[in-house]
Amino acid sequence: MTAIPRALSRATEQLGRTSDTPRLDAELLMAAALGIGRDRLILDSPRGEAPADFYGFVERRQAGEPVAYITGQRAFWTIDLEVGPGALVPRPDSETLIAAAVEHFSGTTGPNRVLDLGTGPGTLLLAALDEWAGATGVGIDASDVALDYARRNAARLGVQDRAEFRIGDWAKGVDERFDLILCNPPYVAEGGPVGPGVAAYEPAEALFAGPEGLDEYRRLAPEIGRLLAPGGLAAIEIGYDQADSATKLFEKHGPHPTLARDLGGRPRALLIEA
Structure with missing residues (x-):
């Protein structure tokens, strides 16, 4: 067995061959093995030897498995998700x-109704409901497995009475108008580059969208206008190189979208206002 600081250093070196964030990965895995948060590990690291589970976690990460799958959770915005x-x-x-929605609704009571298309484990909907305590919403996904995670996350966060999850094909059969529409659709071109281990472990149907990565935008673009309430906002995630191509698809069916950039300054979302 090895003391915790030394085990972290060795794991960081090992993971540097397969991960872009080896130290962060090692710390998250160590925290999970110890049953504590990463903040405690950094600020008040327990003494003693690294748990046996840690070495198995590192091996799994070296093979490409996402850290979130190994630890069973991922932080997002102000919430933690299973x-x-x-x-x-x-x-x-x-x-x-x-962040774009927070800016849009600044100075108001926020959205009353939220729609998350392709909700996965409830990511965007649950973050919005945590942000606006008076909001309710609907999350739609084509995967029963993903929706099981979403329902458990809603219950654990105490918002199960404010969140409804449905199996569905994007907005097909939805006839309500929403103040806030959030959507992170598949947008990677078939065969396009993704991070280490992503294609091997994460669901392909949530990643890839045809030869140009635009197939799902073509299906979504005609739907947004009929779903968006007056004064509302739709925020649609895009790939960093899709600002022009995705914009052209959406502006055929409504107002010209504006662009939101991520913290790295890259195009990351189309914003459509009613």
């Missing part, structure tokens, strides 16, 4: 959509 195989791992880039 995640696992069959559900897309929430990405920090998607917080751009929530």
